[in-house]
Amino acid sequence: QKEVEQNSGPLSVPEGAIASLNCTYSDRGSQSFFWYRQYSGKSPELIMFIYSNGDKEDGRFTAQLNKASQYVSLLIRDSQPSDSATYLCAVDTGFQKLVFGTGTRLLVSP
C-alpha cells in the first residue's frame, strides 16, 4: 500500500463549480498535511496546509482533515480555468520529510 494515495484523474468540472480532490494516507502518526499545485511543466507550489481535524479555509480553497479516517481533501469553490493543474497531496512523516501522492489532474472547462 502506498503511503499517500490519490486518484490520478483527470477530474473535469465546469467553470464555477466546486472541485473536490481527495487523498488518503497510511501512517496514523502523521500530523501535518499539505496541498501543492503543479501546473504543467512547472514546479510544485504550496497552496494549503492543515494540522487539525476539521476544515481550514483560505479564499476559494478549503482543506479538510479527518485523522480517524486518514483522509484529507481539498475543495476549490468557484473553479476557474486557471485552476487547471495537478494537485499533489503531501504528508509530513517526521523530521521535515514529506511524502507526496502521485497527484490528481484537475481540468476546469470554460
Place this chain on the structure above:
Amino acid sequence: DAGVIQSPRHEVTEMGQEVTLRCKPISGHDYLFWYRQTMMRGLELLIYFNNNVPIDDSGMPEDRFSAKMPNASFSTLKIQPSEPRDSAVYFCASSHGGLAGELFFGEGSRLTVL
C-alpha cells in the same frame, strides 16, 4: 528574491555517461531536498540535508546515485553511470525548517538518458 536555482534545465545524455545536476537553495534555508518525478511514481524524495549534512538518503535508488552539499549555497546530485530508467525530472527544494512541509522548489532539471 531569487528562488531555488537549478542547472541544467534540460540534459540529454547517452547511457553510461555521468550526469551532474546542480542546485543553489534560497539563502537562509537550512534544509535542502532532492526529489525525482516520473509519471508512474510521482514525486519521490531521494535525499535531504540539514545544515549541509545528509539526514536521510534512503530514497537514493542505488549506488549509481550520490549527492553532496559542500556548503550552504550549493548541492549536486550525480548519476554515474546513467541508465535510461533514470530519465525523469529532478527537483531541488529548500526550506527554512519553520513550517515543516513548506518547500520551495526549483524549476527542475529534465533528464533524458538515451
